[in-house]
Amino acid sequence: MFNRLALAAAMWLTATGMSVAAQDEAFPARPVRLVVPSSPGGGLDFTARVVGTRLATKWQQQVIVDNRAGAAGIIGTDIVAKATPGGYTLVLVSAEFTAMPFLYAKLPYGTADFAPITMLSISPMLLAAHPTVAIKTFKELLATAKEKPKQLTYASSGIGTTGHLAIMILQKMAGVELVHVPFKGAGAAVAGAVAGETQLVTTSTGAGVPFIKAGRLRAIAVTSAKRAAVLPDTPTVAESGVPGYEVNVWFALLAPAKTPKAIINKIHADVREVLKLPELLAQFNTASMEPGGMPPAEFENILKAETKRMQTVIKEAGIRLD
Secondary structure, eight states: OHHHHHHHHHHHHHHHHHHHHHHHSOSOSSOEEEEESSOSSHHHHHHHHHHHHHHHHHHTSOEEEEEOOOGGGHHHHHHHHTSOSSSSEEEEEEGGGGTHHHHOSOOSSOGGGEEEEEEEEEEEEEEEEOTTSSOOSHHHHHHHHHHSTTOOEEEESSTTSHHHHHHHHHHHHHTOOOEEEEOSSHHHHHHHHHTTSSSEEEEEHHHHHHHHHTTSSEEEEEOSSSOOTTOTTSOBTGGGTOTTOOOEEEEEEEEETTOOHHHHHHHHHHHHHHTTOHHHHHHHHHTTOEEOOOOHHHHHHHHHHHHHHHHHHHHHHTOOOO
16 A cells, blocks of 8 residues: 555656646747738738747747638637647737627637737828829818718728728718728739729838839828828828827737746747847838837737727628628
């Protein structure tokens, strides 16, 4: 009996020791997989690679950017929702993440399946017009839209994207109605506006500014709370007649739910550090992005607030994608 008890005690101590050792193992001890639920190219993929490269250097481990496009990002996001919560499989999501539960009747995951880490980058949307359009200011746009409801057309990168939702919010706050022309992606939307297929376009500053500088589009307003550094002479929507209006494009890092808090905090601290690197800031500046880095709890509050806002906007607009 004594021998059996001694053996059981030894086995328990061994198992406990292994468990403690595993918990104390410095993170990351092996490559980290960063799932990007979109195709290569574009802001989401750009951000993942710029940040991932710096994290790999800091961690002395590979950060593997895994592009899993399809079903409006649902496929890639679902992979991480069901991954082991150890910090070794993460996902980079865009602002549309907060709208997805209300655009689709059935998602294979919910917001509770993720642990927020932090926002990586943020940038304003740009509202621009074709040069032949008589409208030169946002105030003129509002006046025209009120005088001629459903006459002005605008391009976006698709139904349910940030560009589309930005105009839906604007319509609600300003009491106007525009005609939506969805395209398949930001590049196609900008190209459509440049070609004169629509009068207006909502897109990221990174995608629109080159055409503004080339004189192929005219900047009307930016959607952020303050003016964009790359377009200092372009006013915000808020200062041009719609107080309180603000919509931004952002990319953020999530982990599977139940990922240990210590690992979440470790990843956040390291991300915050690399977001201060001069070479990274230079790349972000070129893409008209500003770095994020807020603590997980603060980011979680932002997610909750944005999710609530998207629920209201989408419900009132009656938008469904399935």
